Amino acid sequence: MAPRIRALRTADARAFADHLAAHVAESGQGGSPHFAVANVVDREEVRDAALSRWSRSLLDPLWGRAFGFFDDGPPPRLVGHLELRGGRVEAELHRAVLSMGLQRSHTGRGFGRALLETAIAWARDEARLTTLELGVFSDNARARRLYESVGFTPIGMRHDAFRLACGVSVDDLLMELALRPG
Numbered sequence: 187m188a189p190r191i192r193a194l195r196t197a198d199a200r201a202f203a204d205h206l207a208a209h210v211a212e213s214g215q216g217g218s219p220h221f222a223v224a225n226v227v228d229r230e231e232v233r234d235a236a237l238s239r240w241s242r243s244l245l246d247p248l249w250g251r252a253f254g255f256f257d258d259g260p261p262p263r264l265v266g267h268l269e270l271r272g273g274r275v276e277a278e279l280h281r282a283v284l285s286m287g288l289q290r291s292h293t294g295r296g297f298g299r300a301l302l303e304t305a306i307a308w309a310r311d312e313a314r315l316t317t318l319e320l321g322v323f324s325d326n327a328r329a330r331r332l333y334e335s336v337g338f339t340p341i342g343m344r345h346d347a348f349r350l351a352c353g354v355s356v357d358d359l360l361m362e363l364a365l366r367p368g
């Protein structure tokens with residue numbers, strides 16, 4: 187079976203939490219840039235929060251939808267994700283915040299681009315959103331290039347946005363993608 191992307195369902199919440207734990211553990215390790223604010227997550231908290239977001243209607247603040255990238259197994263394993271999170275209040279439900287990550291063993295092979303293209307098409311055509319936004323650590327050049335290659339543009343910088351446990355201060359580059367005229 188070839189690697190595949192599909193929308194995540196509530197039944198995938200535990201696999202999502204396991205993937206996220208493995209993914210963030212790689213941040214800043216083995217020559218990788220820092221890309222997460224912590225290297226450890228509480229799997230139960232991640233699972234419960236995902237279930238809460240994914241069960242909300244797109245008309246409700248704080249909704250979430252996620253797409254997963256599964257390797258070819260056996261059995262197939264969730265090794266990448268892209269999540270869109272709706273606005274905090276009704277007045278911003280026309281846009282969503284994007285976060286994503288691939289485990290290092292699957293980077294550099296076009297899977298991140300495939301996740302982005304899948305989620306962008308869904309956000310534009312099915313959710314009818316006007317804008318996607320994201321934050322990326324400013325020194326993560328590879329991620330920045332990927333986002334720019336699908337049309338995201340820088341709109342600002344939060345200097346000294348995060349101070350990681352390892353003592354590193356990180357600037358957060360804010361980017362957005364217009365999906366349709368406002």
